[in-house]
Amino acid sequence: xxxxxxxxxxxxxxxxxxxxxxxxxxxxxxxxxxxxxxxxxxxxxxxxxxxxxxxxxxxxxxxxxxxxxxxxxxxxxxxxxxxxxxxxxxxxxxxxxxxxxxxxxxxxxxxxxxxxxxxxxxxxxxxxxxxxxxxxxxxxxxxxxxxxxxxxxxxxxxxxxxxxxxxxxxxxxxxxxxxxxxxxxxxxxxxxxxxxxxxxxxxxxxxxxxxxxxxxxxxxxxxxxxxxxxxxxxxxxxxxxxxxxxxxxxxxxxxxxxxxxxxxxxxxxxxxxxxxxxxxxxxxxxxxxxxxxxxxxxxxxxxxxxxxxxxxxxxxxxxxxxxxxxxxxxxxxxxxxxxxxxxxxxxxxxxxxxxxxxxxxxxxxxxxxxxxxxxxx
Amino acid sequence: xxxxxxxxxxxxxxxxxxxxxxxxxxxxxxxxxxxxxxxxxxxxxxxxxxxxxxxxxxxxxxxxxxxxxxxxxxxxxxxxxxxxxxxxxxxxxxxxxxxxxxxxxxxxxxxxxxxxxxxxxxxxxxxxxxxxxxxxxxxxxxxxxxxxxxxxxxxxxxxxxxxxxxxxxxxxxxxxxxxxxxxxxxxxxxxxxxxxxxxxxxxxxxxxxxxxxxxxxxxxxxxxxxxxxxxxxxxxxxxxxxxxxxxxxxxxxxxxxxxxxx
Amino acid sequence: xxxxxxxxxxxxxxxxxxxxxxxxxxxxxxxxxxxxxxxxxxxxxxxxxxxxxxxxxxxxxxxxxxxxxxxxxxxxxxxxxxxxxxxxxxxxxxxxxxxxxxxxxxxxxxxxxxxxxxxxxxxxxxxxxxxxxxxxxxxxxxxxxxxxxxxxxxxxxxxxxxxxxxxxxxxxxxxxxxxxx
Numbered sequence: 001x002x003x004x005x006x007x008x009x010x011x012x013x014x015x016x017x018x019x020x021x022x023x024x025x026x027x028x029x030x031x032x033x034x035x036x037x038x039x040x041x042x043x044x045x046x047x048x049x050x051x052x053x054x055x056x057x058x059x060x061x062x063x064x065x066x067x068x069x070x071x072x073x074x075x076x077x078x079x080x081x082x083x084x085x086x087x088x089x090x091x092x093x094x095x096x097x098x099x100x101x102x103x104x105x106x107x108x109x110x111x112x113x114x115x116x117x118x119x120x121x122x123x124x125x126x127x128x129x130x131x132x133x134x135x136x137x138x139x140x141x142x143x144x145x146x147x148x149x150x151x152x153x154x155x156x157x158x159x160x161x162x163x164x165x166x167x168x169x170x171x172x173x174x175x176x177x178x179x180x181x182x183x184x185x186x187x188x189x190x191x192x193x194x195x196x197x198x199x200x201x202x203x204x205x206x207x208x209x210x211x212x213x214x215x216x217x218x219x220x221x222x223x224x225x226x227x228x229x230x231x232x233x234x235x236x237x238x239x240x241x242x243x244x245x246x247x248x249x250x251x252x253x254x255x256x257x258x259x260x261x262x263x264x265x266x267x268x269x270x271x272x273x274x275x276x277x278x279x280x281x282x283x284x285x286x287x288x289x290x291x292x293x294x295x296x297x298x299x300x301x302x303x304x305x306x307x308x309x310x311x312x313x314x315x316x317x318x319x320x321x322x323x324x325x326x327x328x329x330x331x332x333x334x335x336x337x338x339x340x341x342x343x344x345x346x347x348x349x350x351x352x353x354x355x356x357x358x359x360x361x362x363x364x365x366x367x368x369x370x371x372x373x374x375x376x377x
Numbered sequence: 378x379x380x381x382x383x384x385x386x387x388x389x390x391x392x393x394x395x396x397x398x399x400x401x402x403x404x405x406x407x408x409x410x411x412x413x414x415x416x417x418x419x420x421x422x423x424x425x426x427x428x429x430x431x432x433x434x435x436x437x438x439x440x441x442x443x444x445x446x447x448x449x450x451x452x453x454x455x456x457x458x459x460x461x462x463x464x465x466x467x468x469x470x471x472x473x474x475x476x477x478x479x480x481x482x483x484x485x486x487x488x489x490x491x492x493x494x495x496x497x498x499x500x501x502x503x504x505x506x507x508x509x510x511x512x513x514x515x516x517x518x519x520x521x522x523x524x525x526x527x528x529x530x531x532x533x534x535x536x537x538x539x540x541x542x543x544x545x546x547x548x549x550x551x552x553x554x555x556x557x558x559x560x561x562x563x564x565x566x567x568x569x570x571x572x573x574x575x576x577x578x579x580x581x582x583x584x585x586x587x588x589x590x591x592x593x594x595x596x597x598x599x600x601x602x603x604x605x606x607x608x609x610x611x612x613x614x615x616x617x618x619x620x621x622x623x624x625x626x627x628x629x630x631x632x633x634x635x636x637x638x639x
Numbered sequence: 640x641x642x643x644x645x646x647x648x649x650x651x652x653x654x655x656x657x658x659x660x661x662x663x664x665x666x667x668x669x670x671x672x673x674x675x676x677x678x679x680x681x682x683x684x685x686x687x688x689x690x691x692x693x694x695x696x697x698x699x700x701x702x703x704x705x706x707x708x709x710x711x712x713x714x715x716x717x718x719x720x721x722x723x724x725x726x727x728x729x730x731x732x733x734x735x736x737x738x739x740x741x742x743x744x745x746x747x748x749x750x751x752x753x754x755x756x757x758x759x760x761x762x763x764x765x766x767x768x769x770x771x772x773x774x775x776x777x778x779x780x781x782x783x784x785x786x787x788x789x790x791x792x793x794x795x796x797x798x799x800x801x802x803x804x805x806x807x808x809x810x811x812x813x814x815x816x817x818x819x820x
Binding site: 051061090238 | 403404405407409412417419420422423424425426427428429430433436437438439440441442443444445447448465466468469622625626629630633
Binding site: 177367 | 661664665668672673674675676677678680700701702703704706
């Protein structure tokens, strides 16, 4: 049977993608431009035996999400920059406590309240470094309605598999954009469930990594009894102030993501293999980059696009390979400081010809903006 | 880790005896704690536990309970944690009538960080950040819980250990949001700043100033000053969040069956 | 036959422009096309400049924003001012009930609001406009729009909207005798 092609909004695809991935708990606080996700979840969750809760603020939202996940239910929240800022401290608990959960940040133009209805890509570094303490995180970024759906499913899969919070860095453009989209059938996309302990309950340690580097996670209410704490802790989940233990814990949080880099780092290329001018783009800006590259090709410039679906961990390897082959790299992004351009510069070195195309006024980057940079004007 | 003369051990003992009397099992009990001296109680527990961030314990507990309403979820917070930095969550957990039991140890100051004032530090009292006397007023935790919609509100003290245990037991048995405020001495900080350096002086203070509602009513102004009421202060039987949510799910399922909008 | 159309629907918040764009996009989907619908809006729920863009194409739509509109609907003076100076290849439709009439081969004023009031529902002005624009530009078939309206709405609301759509269709037939632009 041919499935129906529908007109679907990015935010709607995110909510439906979460449901497809098995999310049955949503806690959030309304904020433009993410509120459609909350509204749809308030309809879907109770229909599916799940729970939607509108919390008193974003601090409580992420807290409730973490609590529900520890009770064994796939959980998520959605917000925008200001709310994402409020979530940071508890997001750190999810990192240290190794609690699977997904945080959608539909980015808007800041700083502060900023241009509340306009797009930006200025929370890239907030996603990576927004919390105190040294820690690693996974962040993904969609450019189309289909990617909103698919990457939300991927975000849950990574969260469950690696026991980490995963951030989906959408933006107002993809969040509010509508495109023709066909929902995948059940089973069409892979859905990962967290690994549960198999030892006897008296031997279960919630932070003892298995051979794959990931500790199995039981659920509160199962036969396994366990502690999770925001304090430094040993494998048994109880407070532990030993420096050797602390060093192992902090390193382990980084290393488990590092170990699976090749699986986590997702990219797409468009005529990038022979590119003399490589455009490195992510999120909605990818679309302007692709249009600009096609125009440049027609004008005789070998231009191609590397799209970063995964922003964190940063795709160093492919940036080095494709960026190294190109004579010029252009990084368009909707922020002033070149948050991804700086990473590209780190990978390719200070001598590389990296041209930045930045917009930070709520207006989208156009293919013409990028073409001017390609042509060196 | 608690100081000599601290009341936390008494509250912990009262809670654990109440758990035992109610035959709580380790695997279906989750104790959620905040940050502070009392928030470290989870280190002494064998039940499931989640030690959270400062002020947010009730929000974490809300997610746990909503996701699995069969769990006993008990939330331990101090006065700084629970109703000062965490005041907003306290109000809304009570308003939602989450089926949680909150045990707030009120020692009138931030013990762990060195005895600074909190939202319950009495006016004119001395703490390490109110050395000239507290220019702000104190908040009544129980009255806040009552107006916010809690199903059960009680206050006890660690001097009245047996009664405290009974209040905690009633609170645990109560469906919906239940609060027990346990007034407790902090001889190290609050006591030493306020002329009660010896732990026994603070216990004597609780013995003298904590009175029943009847006794309190017989006191006239201004003799009432400094006295406070212990015992059950409010009780109602409003349906809790999960019960209401389950009813809503039933309505939706029924309407969908009949093909009508919910 | 032209396969790609870029349509801008511009006016004020509350005029139903985003819904109008969605209906148009769904009609294009029904004809097997790819679509992208985007919008630009301010913080006010009612009033303030609002714009809905629709791109429809047989091919993949790469850049999501309109660069060279084929068709513009202007429902406020502010919207009209933004597009009035576009080249002659851009067909601009405007509400002559709300806006002053202006000369120009590519400027097409119709009394959408007055006709909507005659139908008894002022909110149907944008659907009447869709009917007019569909016939005159050929960007989507009228039947496709009818099918979207009947699946999106039910009962009397569907009837009203379909009636509004045909009000637009008949208006064109009356004035132009059905000659496309």
